[in-house]
Amino acid sequence: RLVAIIQPETRQSPADAALRVVRDRARHIISVDLDSESYPSEAMSQLESSGAAIVDELIEGLDNDDYDVRWRCANALGKIGPEAREAIPALVNLVRRTMKFAEFWASYEWQYSLQAMGKIGDERGLHLFLELLQDTRIPTVHLKMSIIEPICCIGPHANRALGELLPNIRGPSRLRVLWTLALLNTSNPSAQLSSIVAILNAGDAIERNQAAEVLFELGPVAKPVNADLIKALQDGEPLVRVQAAEALRRLEDYGDAVIDALKKAIDDADEKVRSRARLALEQLRLRSQGK
Secondary structure, three states: OHHHHHOHHHOOOHHHHHHHHHHHHHHHHHHHHOOOOOOOOHHHHHHHHHHHHHHHHHHHHOOOOOHHHHHHHHHHHHHHHHHHHHHHHHHHHHHHHHOOOOOHHHOHHHHHHHHHHHHHOOHHHHHHHHHHHOOOOOOHHHHHHHHHHHHHHHOHHHHHHHHHHHHHOOOHHHHHHHHHHHHHOOOOOHHHHHHHHHHHHHOOHHHHHHHHHHHHHHHHHHHHHHHHHHHHOOOOOHHHHHHHHHHHHHOOOOOHHHHHHHHHHOOOOOHHHHHHHHHHHHHHHHHHOOO
8 A cells, every 4th residue: 555655656456456367377377287287178278268368478388498388378379369469470480490390280389370370360470371382291181271271261361362372383382272262262263163173184193183182172162063073083093083082072962973973983993992982972872861
């Protein structure tokens, strides 16, 4: 009370005092508890319940010496969402640090940092996503969740940047950009689908396989090009036929043309093609029954 009388400017309001307690508690959790508990944990639950009040503490945690602390802080920032936009530069730095190591795409801190940037939705991270989209070291299995889906969260800015990038790239990177643009424009993806199909029909064996894989990843969005996937079931390369069967499985097209083509593929010379065709037919049958 005496200090408040002599120096009234130092007196904290109840709200400021409560915020200080929350932030002090967050620092303690990050420095003491976060590295040793299983996930999800009580410590993570407490951090997440604090919301945007502890963004600064979570940003500091991205530089922690412990790997588990770093990825858990990145995850918590993503759950805060747009209110954590000031964390974007620190998240970008963390992603770049992880890329110094082999198979960086498999690390939690790389994955959760990128996913957090997507959930925050700030365009300042877009340059990094465009760079990673063209990095052919990153396997397709990590591409969708850690790069393409976060880009889609950024929205119109990403759409414009990808459109400007597309004319200047070729090969696998071009397919990845087309894939992302198709998801950004699901109401009218015809331009992107036409470009992907052109590669499916006229590329080399590797490109055709990659094009069929992208159509598989697009799922029902690729339904307008089912005739081209049916044609790909006759491709001379078994891997392309396998991917075509997989893509047809995800189209949710129960028409006679698709069913007849998959039935013929059951007699394919390649066992993997036969296996994928049987799986596709069974899943389409179950879906058509509402199962």
